Amino acid sequence: MKNFSRKQFLKTAAGAALVMAARAFSTPLSAAEKFFREPPWKRKKPYWGYAVDVTKCIGCARCVDACKTENDVPREAFYFRTWVERYILRRSGEVNVDSPNGGLDGYLPPSDPGTVTKSFFVPKMCNHCENPPCVQVCPVGATFKTEDGVILVDRKYCIGCRYCIQACPYGSRFFHPVLHVADKCTLCYHRIKKGLKTACVEVCPTGARMFGDLSDPKSAISKFYETETLQVLKANMGAEPKLVYKGLDKEVR
Amino acid sequence: MDLAYIETLREALHKVSGYIYPNDLELQWSVLIVLYPYITGLVAGAFVLASLERVFDVKVLKPTYRLSLLVALAFLLVAPLPLNVHLGHPERGIEIFLTPHTSSAMAMFGFVYLWYLMVVLLMEVWLDYRREIVEWSRSETFWPKRVFYKVLTLGVDNISPRSLEIDDKLGRILTVVGLPSALLLHGYVGFIFGSIKANPWWSTPLMPVIFIFSAMASGIAGVMLIYMFMCWVRKVRIDMPCLDTIGKFLLTAIIVAFSLEMLEMLQTVYEAEEHFDIISLLVEGKLFVSMILVQIVMGSLTPIALLGVLQLAELREKTRKFICALSGVLALIGILAMRWNVVIGGQFFSKSLRGFTTYKMEFAGREGLLSAIILGLLPLAILAVLLYLLPPWPKEDQAKAS
Amino acid sequence: MKDIQHLLRVAVIFAAAFAGFLVVRTLLVPKSFGKAGHYRADAVDEFAQLPRRYAGEHACGKCHAQQASDKAKSSHRSISCESCHGALLAHVENPKSDTRPRRPKEAEMRAFCGHCHARSLSKPGRFPQIKLSEHNPDAPCNMCHQPHQPK
Numbered sequence: 001m002k003n004f005s006r007k008q009f010l011k012t013a014a015g016a017a018l019v020m021a022a023r024a025f026s027t028p029l030s031a032a033e034k035f036f037r038e039p040p041w042k043r044k045k046p047y048w049g050y051a052v053d054v055t056k057c058i059g060c061a062r063c064v065d066a067c068k069t070e071n072d073v074p075r076e077a078f079y080f081r082t083w084v085e086r087y088i089l090r091r092s093g094e095v096n097v098d099s100p101n102g103g104l105d106g107y108l109p110p111s112d113p114g115t116v117t118k119s120f121f122v123p124k125m126c127n128h129c130e131n132p133p134c135v136q137v138c139p140v141g142a143t144f145k146t147e148d149g150v151i152l153v154d155r156k157y158c159i160g161c162r163y164c165i166q167a168c169p170y171g172s173r174f175f176h177p178v179l180h181v182a183d184k185c186t187l188c189y190h191r192i193k194k195g196l197k198t199a200c201v202e203v204c205p206t207g208a209r210m211f212g213d214l215s216d217p218k219s220a221i222s223k224f225y226e227t228e229t230l231q232v233l234k235a236n237m238g239a240e241p242k243l244v245y246k247g248l249d250k251e252v253r
Numbered sequence: 254m255d256l257a258y259i260e261t262l263r264e265a266l267h268k269v270s271g272y273i274y275p276n277d278l279e280l281q282w283s284v285l286i287v288l289y290p291y292i293t294g295l296v297a298g299a300f301v302l303a304s305l306e307r308v309f310d311v312k313v314l315k316p317t318y319r320l321s322l323l324v325a326l327a328f329l330l331v332a333p334l335p336l337n338v339h340l341g342h343p344e345r346g347i348e349i350f351l352t353p354h355t356s357s358a359m360a361m362f363g364f365v366y367l368w369y370l371m372v373v374l375l376m377e378v379w380l381d382y383r384r385e386i387v388e389w390s391r392s393e394t395f396w397p398k399r400v401f402y403k404v405l406t407l408g409v410d411n412i413s414p415r416s417l418e419i420d421d422k423l424g425r426i427l428t429v430v431g432l433p434s435a436l437l438l439h440g441y442v443g444f445i446f447g448s449i450k451a452n453p454w455w456s457t458p459l460m461p462v463i464f465i466f467s468a469m470a471s472g473i474a475g476v477m478l479i480y481m482f483m484c485w486v487r488k489v490r491i492d493m494p495c496l497d498t499i500g501k502f503l504l505t506a507i508i509v510a511f512s513l514e515m516l517e518m519l520q521t522v523y524e525a526e527e528h529f530d531i532i533s534l535l536v537e538g539k540l541f542v543s544m545i546l547v548q549i550v551m552g553s554l555t556p557i558a559l560l561g562v563l564q565l566a567e568l569r570e571k572t573r574k575f576i577c578a579l580s581g582v583l584a585l586i587g588i589l590a591m592r593w594n595v596v597i598g599g600q601f602f603s604k605s606l607r608g609f610t611t612y613k614m615e616f617a618g619r620e621g622l623l624s625a626i627i628l629g630l631l632p633l634a635i636l637a638v639l640l641y642l643l644p645p646w647p648k649e650d651q652a653k654a655s
Numbered sequence: 656m657k658d659i660q661h662l663l664r665v666a667v668i669f670a671a672a673f674a675g676f677l678v679v680r681t682l683l684v685p686k687s688f689g690k691a692g693h694y695r696a697d698a699v700d701e702f703a704q705l706p707r708r709y710a711g712e713h714a715c716g717k718c719h720a721q722q723a724s725d726k727a728k729s730s731h732r733s734i735s736c737e738s739c740h741g742a743l744l745a746h747v748e749n750p751k752s753d754t755r756p757r758r759p760k761e762a763e764m765r766a767f768c769g770h771c772h773a774r775s776l777s778k779p780g781r782f783p784q785i786k787l788s789e790h791n792p793d794a795p796c797n798m799c800h801q802p803h804q805p806k
Contacts, residue, residue: 055779058775058779058782069742070709074254077263077266077275078266087777095607096272109775116776119777120779121778137356139348139357139359139363140357141695143694144698152698156701158345159348159349161336161341161359166282166451167450167451168604169604171605175281177255181342186702189699189703189705190703190704190705193703197712199708203737205733205735253605253606253607347683350680351679355693379665383661407664407668408664409660409664411658411661416658416661423662
């Protein structure tokens with residue numbers, strides 16, 4: 001009996017191994033099809049997306065100011081829901097980055113302008129990732145992705161462990177000094193729900209910032225997604241940001 | 254708003270080097286979070302030492318078996334405190350048990366912790382002491398203590414050989430279950446850091462393994478020092494075969510932990526990914542003293558050398574004791590430094606990978622040095638109470654002492 | 656049976672503790688938790704109801720029709736009123752309120768317009784920029800350029 005069952009087991013195991021091996025050899029190409037994932041905005045309406053055209057940003061930081069005003073963000077130089085970075089690339093290969101008070105204090109003219117090869121501004125904010133690392137680590141379900149694709153923090157439920165701040169690859173979260181909870185860009189949820197633009201998009205004078213409904217094929221943002229050459233920040237994190245950039249330089253991170 | 258704290262952050266703005274994301278100025282996890290893996294590690298290590306006697310039948314470790322269990326219990330009771338004190342809303346901490354988020358390492362840790370405390374450690378201590386508890390509940394003359402023992406018997410004073418045999422069997426099973434639980438507990442602490450892909454200093458699959466082995470080293474060193482100290486207090490002779498064996502296990506744990514740390518470092522250097530520049534600046538700069546000098550040279554290489562000599566040379570008893578004690582202290586300091594280098598070191602650099610922030614430890618605040626010291630000493634106070642209520646010493650020892 | 660009585664009592668204690676936990680859990684978990692996902696669904700509505708500060712582009716034209724139509728024909732057409740004049744929902748809801756639209760005084764004008772138009776090598780080249788120190792240094796901008804119909 002004992003021998004029989006062992007034999008039986010070996011048979012089954014060998015069989016299973018064979019089937020798996022056969023599968024691995026016979027379908028190497030079709031496996032690639034599994035990488036395709038239908039974007040959620042094909043299924044859910046609305047579904048918000050955001051885009052930044054780096055080639056249009058003039059670094060006026062109106063957006064930074066508007067964000068702080070609209071959302072009561074503490075006016076300290078280390079609490080931002082959005083900020084604007086300036087990159088200065090030099091002939092020597094040196095890269096200088098700054099963002100004085102998030103851009104609100106203005107940018108001093110670069111020293112040694114003769115050595116500068118290029119310089120540009122990059123607005124940063126929450127990437128409202130499709131696969132958000134911050135939501136993944138939240139121990140209690142206080143930070144979450146809404147059904148329309150926005151990442152929010154429940155201020156009445158957050159325990160203030162700050163794990164999400166550690167987990168965000170983009171530095172878009174901070175610890176609110178008054179509320180003692182994690183805080184971040186809400187994509188002006190209280191505005192977009194009423195059909196208004198986010199505060200940052202509202203005040204952007206050059207149209208460098210753009211947002212809209214990805215589920216609407218006719219929206220400007222959908223067109224932008226479909227026709228422009230886009231990049232996301234730190235794609236290797238696998239977070240799948242819904243904040244995309246046009247004209248991003250390789251030095252930006 | 255804590256204005257004094259805001260003021261320290263404003264000052265920190267001037268000490269930033271390079272470019273950091275503006276929100277990265279504030280160091281989110283303070284010295285309390287350094288303490289947390291340290292304490293948890295001591296628990297796991299002490300439990301491993303206990304299991305060596307119980308599961309692996311290293312009989313010579315008998316004198317420290319119960320002591321290890323009590324040390325593990327004392328530290329385990331304190332382990333979640335630094336976490337809770339650190340929370341922005343400590344009163345909401347219970348949500349971790351009410352609505353645990355299954356994808357969060359931190360939420361799962363709550364359950365691993367409860368399982369380990371309630372089911373494994375408390376049960377094991379109780380089963381192991383049950384005969385004495387029943388005896389003490391009859392013989393104790395000081396009434397509050399007697400009531401305490403009475404409650405602990407749960408109203409059952411049956412200590413028939415059959416029931417004790419059952420207890421012993423169950424205890425053995427619990428230890429066997431407890432060993433992976435202890436490793437899981439501390440492995441999970443490592444995973445809390447190791448799984449943060451946004452932080453290259455933390456994100457490595459080796460993190461849980463390194464944490465487990467350094468935990469063993471710290472727990473073994475901790476129990477060894479407490480044992481030596483208690484022998485001195487109680488004026489009994491240190492059991493030398495026991496101490497020598499602990500020394501051997503300590504050496505093994507330090508060697509494994511240190512090798513893993515170095516392998517991890519080698520991997521980082523060799524792969525030299527995008528984050529390599531900032532990491533090497535970190536190690537050469539802000540972490541030079543706490544990592545190269547304290548963690549590696551003082552906390553790992555020196556005890557390895559000292560304990561190595563102990564294995565090779567025939568030394569007098571006094572010298573052996575001295576070497577063990579010194580190595581234990583150095584290892585404990587080194588592992589504390591290792592926790593610091595992981596937790597604080599990992600927050601020194603911004604995720605822009607282009608600059609560093611600073612950390613100025615408060616002294617008296619909620620997350621300051623003072624509360625860290627208090628929380629660090631609290632387990633020892635609890636241990637003193639436990640030793641008073643549940644003396645772990647063998648009978649003949651107790652007779653000698655009194 | 657007699658010899659495992661103490662263990663049975665432990666089991667009862669564990670069972671009671673677990674039952675107690677379940678009771679506490681039903682009492683303390685917010686009602687809307689888990690309705691839409693692993694979070695408090697009510698939080699979404701709470702966010703949607705937060706107060707606003709910026710009124711939005713369409714609010715201004717009702718009273719300031721002339722400026723709105725001037726701007727709509729100019730190269731500043733895509734710039735929202737509140738981009739220069741500040742957050743004005745309070746002003747829209749009650750024009751007599753203390754919130755006045757931001758309007759630079761003559762002395763501040765060069766800095767105000769320069770905020771966008773001062774030359775910087777970091778700005779995109781096609782964006783209209785001037786060297787503030789060389790471009791009619793003493794004149795306020797609106798001597799030549801009307802902000803609602805800039806030329």
